[in-house]
Amino acid sequence: MAIKFSERVSKVNASEIRELLKLTARPEIISFAGGLPAPELFPVEEMKKVSVKVLEEMGQEALQYSPTEGYNPLRKQIASRMKKVNVETSMDNILVTSGSQQGLDFSGKIFLNPGDVVICESPSYLGAINAFKAYECEFLEISTDNDGMIIEELEEKLSKIDNAKMIYVIPDFQNPTGRTWSLQRRKGLLEVAKKYDLPIVEDNPYGELRFEGEMLPSIKSMDEDGRVIFLGTFSKTFCPGLRIGWVCAEHDILEKYILVKQGADLQSNSMSQRELSVFLDVYDLDEHIEKIKDIYRVRRNLMMQYIKSEFPKEAVATYPNGGLFTWVELPEYINARELMERALKENVAFVPGGSFFPNGGNENTMRINYSNMPDDKIIEGIKRLGKVIKEFL
Ligand code: PMP
Numbered sequence: 001m002a003i004k005f006s007e008r009v010s011k012v013n014a015s016e017i018r019e020l021l022k023l024t025a026r027p028e029i030i031s032f033a034g035g036l037p038a039p040e041l042f043p044v045e046e047m048k049k050v051s052v053k054v055l056e057e058m059g060q061e062a063l064q065y066s067p068t069e070g071y072n073p074l075r076k077q078i079a080s081r082m083k084k085v086n087v088e089t090s091m092d093n094i095l096v097t098s099g100s101q102q103g104l105d106f107s108g109k110i111f112l113n114p115g116d117v118v119i120c121e122s123p124s125y126l127g128a129i130n131a132f133k134a135y136e137c138e139f140l141e142i143s144t145d146n147d148g149m150i151i152e153e154l155e156e157k158l159s160k161i162d163n164a165k166m167i168y169v170i171p172d173f174q175n176p177t178g179r180t181w182s183l184q185r186r187k188g189l190l191e192v193a194k195k196y197d198l199p200i201v202e203d204n205p206y207g208e209l210r211f212e213g214e215m216l217p218s219i220k221s222m223d224e225d226g227r228v229i230f231l232g233t234f235s236k237t238f239c240p241g242l243r244i245g246w247v248c249a250e251h252d253i254l255e256k257y258i259l260v261k262q263g264a265d266l267q268s269n270s271m272s273q274r275e276l277s278v279f280l281d282v283y284d285l286d287e288h289i290e291k292i293k294d295i296y297r298v299r300r301n302l303m304m305q306y307i308k309s310e311f312p313k314e315a316v317a318t319y320p321n322g323g324l325f326t327w328v329e330l331p332e333y334i335n336a337r338e339l340m341e342r343a344l345k346e347n348v349a350f351v352p353g354g355s356f357f358p359n360g361g362n363e364n365t366m367r368i369n370y371s372n373m374p375d376d377k378i379i380e381g382i383k384r385l386g387k388v389i390k391e392f393l
Contacts, residue, residue, distance in 0.1 A: 070096025173323025
């Protein structure tokens with residue numbers, strides 16, 4: 001057979017993380033590789049009751065097709081929750097998606113022609129890089145520091161090209177670095193986007209998982225002309241298996257997302273949407289989020305404490321104030337992919353950071369997750385990783 005695939009699909013690589021996750025599913029592995037929430041925190045009992053209630057009270061509707069835009073009571077609840085990121089909006093500006101990953105794919109579909117340039121943080125979220133790549137785009141990476149994207153570099157690079165099409169950022173507890181943008185950088189980004197008339201896709205799955213300090217206003221909340229598309233999700237604050245996320249955007253832009261959703265999957269899961277909506281009605285999601293944060297904060301503290309005592313001083317880690325990840329930079333001569341192979345022999349896993357740079361390089365970096373392992377495994381895993389890193393010095 002000589003079946004020919006599209007050029008588009010040949011440009012998409014298997015997600016290294018998904019491959020890694022398969023490997024690290026072995027029970028003996030201490031895995032800091034995934035970005036998985038802690039499953040012991042899922043409200044299984046509550047969801048059992050919610051599912052029964054949905055089936056008893058609106059069973060036929062829950063198993064039927066429903067509108068593309070989403071289940072209206074849930075859209076209203078999401079619009080109201082947008083106040084948490086300082087955005088006043090209504091249900092008409094909300095589209096329910098199958099996770100925010102679908103919002104990323106749709107962003108690529110709506111904005112990108114082959115050869116167009118996506119501006120992103122260096123490093124950025126691998127799932128977004130892969131989603132955009134399918135639309136045959138190029139990536140222009142902008143350097144980042146502890147305050148987010150370096151706006152001067154963004155300006156300078158944008159002044160030299162004319163095919164930039166979209167800016168993609170994760171300003172709160174970024175995946176993979178765990179860093180959060182300062183207010184000044186957020187404002188700076190908006191100014192530059194305005195100057196070059198570019199849309200901004202603000203991806204915010206982790207903002208509500210802040211362990212300490214004050215939340216900073218979302219970029220969407222400072223958006224004066226409707227150029228910011230906000231992607232939200234219940235995956236990290238609730239349960240990723242429900243696959244419920246959302247797009248919040250101005251009417252004309254949201255229309256395009258609705259249009260491509262019709263072609264992609266018609267609608268998000270009718271049952272999941274109703275289950276989530278009833279959960280939000282009957283239970284207190286914010287209370288649930290507080291519980292999650294209490295546990296993740298302890299895990300973050302423990303991980304950072306042990307990184308400090310067990311890793312050599314040459315390994316520099318970010319200190320995340322929320323979210324799920326820390327990011328470690330090693331001396332340049334250390335290749336974290338080789339380090340990972342060695343670490344796996346010690347039954348410990350992380351994600352080599354090179355995958356998060358769309359144009360390659362930076363192989364001396366690692367993303368380490370702290371949300372998914374219990375305290376004793378965090379301690380043991382970091383001790384083992386520390387030993388392996390020291391071997392590579
Ligand atoms: N964006 C970022 C930055 C993420 O880290 C993730 C999940 N790893 C997603 C989007 C997708 O999440 P979901 O589709 O589960 O909402």
